[in-house]
Structure formats: structure tokens, C-alpha cells
Amino acid sequence: MMEPKTPKAAEVLIQCLQREGVEYVFGYPGGAAIPLFDALYDSKIKLVLVRHEQGATHMADGYARATGKPGVVLVTSGPGATNTVTGILTAQMDSVPMIVLCGQTITPMLGKDAFQEADVTGITYPVVKHSYLVKDPNDVPRILREAFHIAMTGRPGPVLIDLPKDITAAPCTAKYVSEVDLPGYDLPSDPETADLKLLAQLLSRARKPVLYVGQGAVISGAGNAILRLAEKLNAPVVNSLLGKGAVPEDHNLHLGMLGMHGTAYANKAVMNCDLILSIGARWDDRIVGKVSEFCSDAVKIHIDIDPTENAKIIQPDLFVCGDARTVIEELLPFVSKLDTVEWMKQCQAWRKQYPLKYPKQGGLRAQHVLEELDRLTRGKAILTTDVGQHQMWAAQFCRSTFNRSWLSSGGAGTMGYGFPAAIGASIGNPGKPVWAIVGDGGFQMTLCELSTAVLQKVPVKILIINNRYLGMVRQWQELFFDNRYSGVTMEGSPDFVKLAEAYGVKAFRIRRSGDVRRILKAANEYMDGPCLIDAEVVQEDNVFPMIPAGAPYSSMIIEKPKQKLAKPTGST
Amino acid sequence: MSKPTPSHTISLLVRNKPGVLVRVSLVFARRSYNIESLVVSAVTGTDFSRMTITCSGDLETLDQIVHQLSKLVDVVQAIDHTGETVIEKELALVKVRCNATERTQVLQICEHFRGQTVDFGADSLILQFAGGSEKLDAVLGLLQPMGIVELVRTGKILMARGAERT
Numbered sequence A: 001m002m003e004p005k006t007p008k009a010a011e012v013l014i015q016c017l018q019r020e021g022v023e024y025v026f027g028y029p030g031g032a033a034i035p036l037f038d039a040l041y042d043s044k045i046k047l048v049l050v051r052h053e054q055g056a057t058h059m060a061d062g063y064a065r066a067t068g069k070p071g072v073v074l075v076t077s078g079p080g081a082t083n084t085v086t087g088i089l090t091a092q093m094d095s096v097p098m099i100v101l102c103g104q105t106i107t108p109m110l111g112k113d114a115f116q117e118a119d120v121t122g123i124t125y126p127v128v129k130h131s132y133l134v135k136d137p138n139d140v141p142r143i144l145r146e147a148f149h150i151a152m153t154g155r156p157g158p159v160l161i162d163l164p165k166d167i168t169a170a171p172c173t174a175k176y177v178s179e180v181d182l183p184g185y186d187l188p189s190d191p192e193t194a195d196l197k198l199l200a201q202l203l204s205r206a207r208k209p210v211l212y213v214g215q216g217a218v219i220s221g222a223g224n225a226i227l228r229l230a231e232k233l234n235a236p237v238v239n240s241l242l243g244k245g246a247v248p249e250d251h252n253l254h255l256g257m258l259g260m261h262g263t264a265y266a267n268k269a270v271m272n273c274d275l276i277l278s279i280g281a282r283w284d285d286r287i288v289g290k291v292s293e294f295c296s297d298a299v300k301i302h303i304d305i306d307p308t309e310n311a312k313i314i315q316p317d318l319f320v321c322g323d324a325r326t327v328i329e330e331l332l333p334f335v336s337k338l339d340t341v342e343w344m345k346q347c348q349a350w351r352k353q354y355p356l357k358y359p360k361q362g363g364l365r366a367q368h369v370l371e372e373l374d375r376l377t378r379g380k381a382i383l384t385t386d387v388g389q390h391q392m393w394a395a396q397f398c399r400s401t402f403n404r405s406w407l408s409s410g411g412a413g414t415m416g417y418g419f420p421a422a423i424g425a426s427i428g429n430p431g432k433p434v435w436a437i438v439g440d441g442g443f444q445m446t447l448c449e450l451s452t453a454v455l456q457k458v459p460v461k462i463l464i465i466n467n468r469y470l471g472m473v474r475q476w477q478e479l480f481f482d483n484r485y486s487g488v489t490m491e492g493s494p495d496f497v498k499l500a501e502a503y504g505v506k507a508f509r510i511r512r513s514g515d516v517r518r519i520l521k522a523a524n525e526y527m528d529g530p531c532l533i534d535a536e537v538v539q540e541d542n543v544f545p546m547i548p549a550g551a552p553y554s555s556m557i558i559e560k561p562k563q564k565l566a567k568p569t570g571s572t
Numbered sequence B: 001m002s003k004p005t006p007s008h009t010i011s012l013l014v015r016n017k018p019g020v021l022v023r024v025s026l027v028f029a030r031r032s033y034n035i036e037s038l039v040v041s042a043v044t045g046t047d048f049s050r051m052t053i054t055c056s057g058d059l060e061t062l063d064q065i066v067h068q069l070s071k072l073v074d075v076v077q078a079i080d081h082t083g084e085t086v087i088e089k090e091l092a093l094v095k096v097r098c099n100a101t102e103r104t105q106v107l108q109i110c111e112h113f114r115g116q117t118v119d120f121g122a123d124s125l126i127l128q129f130a131g132g133s134e135k136l137d138a139v140l141g142l143l144q145p146m147g148i149v150e151l152v153r154t155g156k157i158l159m160a161r162g163a164e165r166t
Helices: A009-019 A031-041 A053-067 A085-093 A120-127 A137-152 A193-205 A215-220 A223-233 A264-272 A324-334 A341-353 A366-377 A389-397 A418-428 A440-456 A471-480 A496-502 A513-525 B020-030 B059-071 B100-112 B133-147
Strands: A024-027 A046-049 A071-075 A098-104 A130-133 A158-164 A209-213 A237-239 A254-257 A275-279 A299-304 A318-321 A382-385 A434-439 A460-466 A506-510 A531-536 B007-015 B035-042 B048-056 B075-080 B086-097 B116-120 B124-131 B148-153 B157-160
Touching (some): A009 A137, A009 A158, A031 A098, A031 A158, A053 A085, A053 A418, A085 A098, A085 A120, A098 A137, A193 A318, A209 A223, A215 A223, A215 A324, A223 A324, A237 A264, A254 A389, A264 A341, A366 A460, A382 A418, A389 A460, A389 A471, A418 A434, A418 A440, A418 A460, A434 A440, A440 A460, A440 A496, A460 A496, A506 A513, A513 A531, B007 B020, B020 B035, B020 B059, B020 B075, B086 B133, B100 B116, B100 B124, B124 B133, B133 B148
Parallel strands (some): A024 A071, A098 A158, A130 A158, A209 A275, A275 A299, A299 A318, A434 A460, A460 A531, A506 A531
Antiparallel strands (some): B007 B048, B007 B075, B086 B124, B086 B157, B116 B124
């Protein structure tokens, strides 16, 4: 009688993925990954075959951000693995759970410059939450369990697993494990009641509080609790770029985004508050501007699941370590209504006095297109963006009303993120409208994924805000560098409508303001696969309000100043 | 703007496996913080190692570094022992050039600092000193004019006193 066949480590690995609930793997094969792809052949897990490994990472990222489930990437060794680095950085900066499985040369050849060998664990040390180089096939079940545990718990992040081909092809007798033994990996315990009472006491003294909401609130699903807190206190809410959607932006207490390109009324509120409570937000340099002058007279409280965020940028009066939702829910019983009638009146007056605005004449405006998109989707669509002017305008004009509906590369600022992320988001949310708002620059960085979108039949709407410029850099060159436009013209770009048609993708073009509503509606209703809308907007337009990098909030510009501005002192 | 900064001693308990040292050193390198000495040794009977790291730089960055080190999955514990009363020792081997006439003076210095002669050559001696960094600095300062040919220091190792954990 034949003994039951011992499975190969690659097969065990795929079984582990299934046990972790993985439905999709975003990947691209190659020599060193063949055993893994071979094991995938017999599994229920669906492979989303991409056109470039960077696209796989952004799709996994978009899938993870939109669903809360970890995104899984499967690539080969060498260039296959190095192509994932940008996507891993993007996920790490924005705390996105991701598992990156890389093929690797056989263990006897490690470090000998074998064909398609790259020291990918070495290359990625600074951009992963954790990583593994597997040297024993029997370690596979343990490492897989640990990887998912680490990626998903605490502050989520990417975990890379480097899998030599001789290891994945070798038999594995180890059993699946459910427990992890990670003595160096601590998760925050529940917040101390004393801290919550102190927090409530600080809140009770506030007359002009602001709740500042970030990605941590999105990840923990703290939105409802924060809204209850805001209503109970009668306090305004602002969010970071990544905090969009945690608390509905169409709520009366919501003042929109704060920071460099935040709304003037959100920034006025932050400038004048006497208490700012950060909920899962990390005082990024786009938010704070000049650190020494940021809310210098206000009480600053910071709630974060990651203790290393304590005093990293801002020295808080109180730091509470914990999951945003848990902390806010446990805080609620200790707080009571504040006397903020005057403060709210003032905030609403700023909203009236300094609304978001843009010139209505002189051709098709990006802001107009995005305002119409907001009117059409009513905050009910998932929006992804690239990086630059279109991203800021989308953040300003498109209100996000539900959690995990706004996907944008905030920390890394990765151009080329938006479109593949939309594919991942759509795969994770079948039937839900997903709009990828991209620039003509960023789209060209990952447009090869049009094939993937066609193959997957995802009804992603690619809205290109096409100004034939790298608009944000051009804006800086206009405002701070005497109009010396260096390296920002996008001459030589293709006709995007013809390009889409070459891929068999339905395409629309918008040239006139009068056509915006009709074409966006037609695109929104097109559910028979992806479609592309090329919106040819005016070439030179600027994002306002703007707080120059590293400047205090008092330097906020609401429209283009007459005089020349000093070069910003802050980062990028 | 930079002021002379005190030296710090950080003690880490880490998983004993490949790559951990890289992860630890990257935390320093990314913040352009220089490691002055580093001692790694396995903790007997466990899968852990002890790292003792000496470095200098501004306190704010160091705080960040200690937090970031604690955050590494392979780091079980990271403690900055600066300012604590701990036992700190290091070992130095120093090769001093000396002929027969100079030898007595070198040996006197050695004896005074409770060093040991570990190699006795016609034109040189190798001396071994153990103790606090200040003591080693002092003896090396005295030997310098005699002609130090080679010097190797282990870097600082440290242990917390009594019931305190290192």
C-alpha cells in the first residue's frame, strides 16, 4: 500500500493562505516562483495576474484598505521581488496589512549572485513591518501564521516572506499552527481607566476643542464612536488625508481635511482651538507645518496604537496607547457636553466665510469635474487617487461618507497607486462603484494594468485629470521658483481615449464644462468592465488653500498672492 | 547647534537569529546615529541574545531609537541604561612598544591599573585591562607616549544591579 504523499511546502503554504481566509492573490510568476504557482493551480484561491509587480502590490493594498482584509502578493525572485518595493513602502507608510511572498533562488546558491537572485529581505528591511527568509520547509506553517498575525494586529503593515525554490519544492511534514510565539511582539493592552479619566478631565476644560481623525480611526472602525463623541461634546471634526471616510464628511460637525491643502475653515479651527485630540493620526508634516507653532497654546492629546508615535513629532500633554475605537468607546461614559456654542458658531462662520472655491471661467476645471463627481456619487462610491493636484482637489471636493471608501497614498505619496488600487478595491467589493481619480502623469506609471482590469472585468472608472503637466510640482515652480518649469511638461503623452480603446476599454473624453455631468453619469452607469474618462482640464491651475511646507498655519494662502513667496523650509 | 552629547548605553534582549543585527543597526543608521561599540552574546540556555550598544547623540533622537528598537518584532526588550547605577565593564588588549629600559615603567603602569601581561616580547608587551571605560581611557592615555602599536577594545558590557533587570 502506498503511504499518503507528503505535501510540498508550496502546497502547505497555499493551504495556509486558505486557512487565513485568502480569496485572491495578486501576482506574477517567474522561475523561482514556479513551485508556488504550481500549488496555486489546484487551489480555490483566485490568481489576479498583473502586468507588473508594482501593480500587484498596489492592488493588494487597495484590496486591503477597502476590505480590511490582508492583501496577498506573490512574485518571483530578483527583479520580480524588487519591483514590489515601492508598493511595500506605500503599505508600510499607511499601515496597510499585506503579505508579500517572493520566490528566491535555491538555498545553496544564496549569496552567490545566482540568476535572478536579489537579497530581497535585505533590500526591504527598512520598509516592512517584519520579514522572513525561509530556510526549512517545516517552518512554513508557523511563519505563515506569524506573518498574518503581525500584518493584521496592532498597527498593521506589510510582511515579506522570501521563499527559496528548493524549500517550496521540498516536502513539509509540519502541521498548521494557530498560536504564535512572538515574545518581542507586544500588542497594546486596554487603556488605563486613569488615562481615560484624565483625558475626559482635559476635555471638560476645553472651550474650543477639535477632534483630529486619521488612518488609525479608519483601520479600527472608530468612526461611529468618534461621531458619538463629537455630538456629545458638540465639537468639530477634521480629518487627515487618510482619515477621510472614518466620520462622514457631510456631517454638520465635520469641517473636512486639515493641513497643507485642507479647507480654510478646518485650518482656522485648528489654529484657534484650545484642545486638539488626535485619534489615530500621527501629526504628519503635511498636517503640522511648523512644529514649534502648531497649536502652541492648545492642549494636545494623542491616541495611537503605536507607542513609537508618542512625542515623535509633537509632544502631547497626554498620550493614550490603544486601539482608536476601544479608547473612544471606553472614553464616552466619562465625557459630558461642553459649552461650545460660541465655538461652533465661529467654526460655521468660517465655513461660510472661506468656502472652497475656484475660478468658474477659462475652460474646464478639475475642481468642477470633481465637484460633479461628488454630486453624482453622493459619497457612496469608493474613490482612489494618485498623488498630486488631482489628489488634493479630490480630497477637498469629494466628500467621503463611509469607512474604507477613500484610498490614497498619503505617507509615501506614490504616483501610480490610484489605478491598480482601484482594481484591488473593486475585486474586494464587487458591484460597488469604484472611481480611480488619477493624473496624466501618475496614470502612465501603472497603466499597463489596463489589461488586468479588462481580464478581471472590474467596473473601475478611471478619471484622468489631464492637465498635461505634473501639476503639483509645476505649482511649486510657479509659486516659489519664478515660473521656471523644469521637467514638468507631459509632452508625448498618448491620446488616452485611443489608448483605452487599444486595450478594449470603453473611453470618454471631456473637454467642455457643459459635458461633465452627462459624461460622468454615462461612465458611472457603465458596469460592463472598466472605462476611462479623459478630462482635459485647464493646464495651469493651483490647489488652494495652501500652507507652504514647514510654515505655520498663519501663513495659509487662500488664493494666489500678488507678491512672490519665499521658498518653503519644510520637507518637499 | 550641536552640543557635545553624553554617551548612552542601550541594552537589548533579542531573538538569536540571522538578520536581527541588521534590523537593529538600521534603526540607528536611518537617523544617522553612530554606534560606537556593540557587544553581542548568546544568553545561555535560550534562543535569545544580549546586545549592549554604546552610542552618542541627542537625547530626543535616542528616545525615538529606543522606542523603534522595542517595536522590532525580534527585539524583546530595549532599555537605555544611561544615568542608572549599573555595572559596566570592558576589556582592552594593548600592544606597547618598549625595550628593556622602558619595560619597567610600562609594567608599573600595568600593575597600578591591575592589568595583566599576556605577551612578553623583546620589543613589545601585550597588556590586558578590564574595567570601566574611564579607567581604560586613563591607562591608555598613560601608555600613549610610550608607543601603542595596536589596541583592541571589546566595547562596553553592562548589567543592572541587584533585582533590577538588565
